[in-house]
Amino acid sequence: MAVADYDFHLFDLDGTLVDAEWSYTRGVFDRVGDRLGRPFSDREAYVLWHGLGGARGGTLRELGIDPDAFWPAFHAEEDPIARAEATYLHDDAARLLDRVDDAGGPTGLVTHCQRFLAEPVLDRLDLADRFDAVICCTDETGWKPDPDPIELAMTDLGVDPRTDRGYYVGDGESDVGAAWNAGLDAVHVERVGHEDRGRCVLGDRRVSRLDELLGPT
Numbered sequence: 001m002a003v004a005d006y007d008f009h010l011f012d013l014d015g016t017l018v019d020a021e022w023s024y025t026r027g028v029f030d031r032v033g034d035r036l037g038r039p040f041s042d043r044e045a046y047v048l049w050h051g052l053g054g055a056r057g058g059t060l061r062e063l064g065i066d067p068d069a070f071w072p073a074f075h076a077e078e079d080p081i082a083r084a085e086a087t088y089l090h091d092d093a094a095r096l097l098d099r100v101d102d103a104g105g106p107t108g109l110v111t112h113c114q115r116f117l118a119e120p121v122l123d124r125l126d127l128a129d130r131f132d133a134v135i136c137c138t139d140e141t142g143w144k145p146d147p148d149p150i151e152l153a154m155t156d157l158g159v160d161p162r163t164d165r166g167y168y169v170g171d172g173e174s175d176v177g178a179a180w181n182a183g184l185d186a187v188h189v190e191r192v193g194h195e196d197r198g199r200c201v202l203g204d205r206r207v208s209r210l211d212e213l214l215g216p217t
Contacts, residue, residue: 001185001213003103003215005215007165008106008159009107009166010108010110010154010166012168012172013109014111014112014113015050016170016189016191016210017089017090017127017210018087018090018093018125020049020083020087021088023086024083026042026045028077031077032070032074035073035077036073038065055174075114080116080117083117083120084120084121084123085124090191092210092212095214099213099215106133107132107157109122110168110178111135112136112143118136135152135156144170144177146178147182150168150182154182161182161184166184166185167179167184167186168185169187169210170187175188176201186203186204187204188202188203188205
């Protein structure tokens, strides 16, 4: 598959198009650990940040942490400006987005990153104007792998998977599941490596860099 073969384009954000410097991630988990009275090892912080254990709620419970206590503490310690300053756009993602612009068709973003964090990142990296729809998942919109947030994005874009061909690119199992549940082709980008993840994530297309989707120049 190549992006030029599709009528519309949907992307995840964190771990797919962008990532944050480790120093920022480590600092957030240090402060969350202080709030909860429970320190996080580097490995635990890494696994939770990247969702390597699957659904983070399950991972937290395996660590003996109540997700209802973790998430308020986590969001309280995330600084939108600091996170935006620590976030970078992957070079291969920049090349793919340029090709998407050339190919045409509406482009959307569907992310678990909350809006108060996502918007400063998009603004700082000059990405806001690249997307015709931005859906930040909430209890109201639904959470991947449910198709609801993907379907909401498609409604905003004015496309229908029954008549328009689209795909969704993400770095997690929930991204692939959301794409398939919404009737789209699923692309999984593996940025951490199968050995580090501890499993192989399926998809209609599996890549280690997004510029593998460029197709013929």
